[in-house]
Amino acid sequence: MxxxxxxxxxxxxxxxxxxxxxxxxxxxxxxxxxxxxxxxxxxxxxxxxxxxxxxxxxxxxxxxxxxxxxxIDVDDLVKILGLLNTRLKDTHKQSTRHTYQLALTISQVLDSMVDSQVKGLSREQLHEPLSDYLEELKQDQDPYLVYQATYAY
Structure with missing residues (x-):
């Protein structure tokens, strides 16, 4: 069924x-x-x-x-994180609701990656761009978005 x-x-x-x-x-x-x-x-x-x-x-x-x-394979999680990172970067900064939802989802995927002991993310392609963008989001006016960006960072 x-x-x-x-x-x-x-x-x-x-x-x-x-x-x-x-x-x-x-x-x-x-x-x-x-x-x-x-x-x-x-x-x-x-x-x-x-x-x-x-x-x-x-x-x-x-x-x-x-x-x-x-x-779920470790590679699945890495690819999903890459997709979410792309969607986050492509989201207009004034769309706080969507940015928040993406940051929340990224935080939870990162938690799953930690639980799965994922190591060796591509520093140039994934880790640094995502970290840089989350650092920017930590300066936002929305406290919920700041919290999620800080948590994911």
Whole structure:
């Protein structure tokens, strides 16, 4: 049954928040193949969407944080962080809500990377640009954004 729900979610073009919440709640009972298909759907949705979909960001975090041991590879986390870093840099600075959501998601992905003991990030391509941008965000007027930027930094 869980597999059928994942397939229906993948086929559906419109990913409403209640549907995202429902499919993410299945993460602990999914087979690894179904989990990875679902993870790919969230990553593709974030990557290919012109407008930022906050529901997909929240769902991605829930998938990552609740994934059974061994379902997510270290390389997956690095690639997801790279995607989120790109989306963060491409977000207009006056869009505090989207910047905050991306910083929050990045913080939680970084937590998962620490839990998975990820080492050896590309300093020039990922670590330094992300650190520099988070340093800028720490100067923002929004205290919630400052907190997330500081936490992720």
């Amino acid at each position: 869980a597999t059928d729900l994942v397939r229906a979610f993948v086929r559906e073009d419109l990913k409403k928040s209640d549907v995202v919440a429902e499919v993410v709640s299945l993460v602990t009972v999914l087979e690894q193949e179904d989990f990875r298909k679902l993870l790919q759907e969230f990553v593709d949705g974030i990557d290919q969407s012109m407008l930022l979909d906050v529901h997909l960001l929240n769902g991605l975090v829930q998938l990552i944080r609740n994934a059974p041991q061994g379902y």
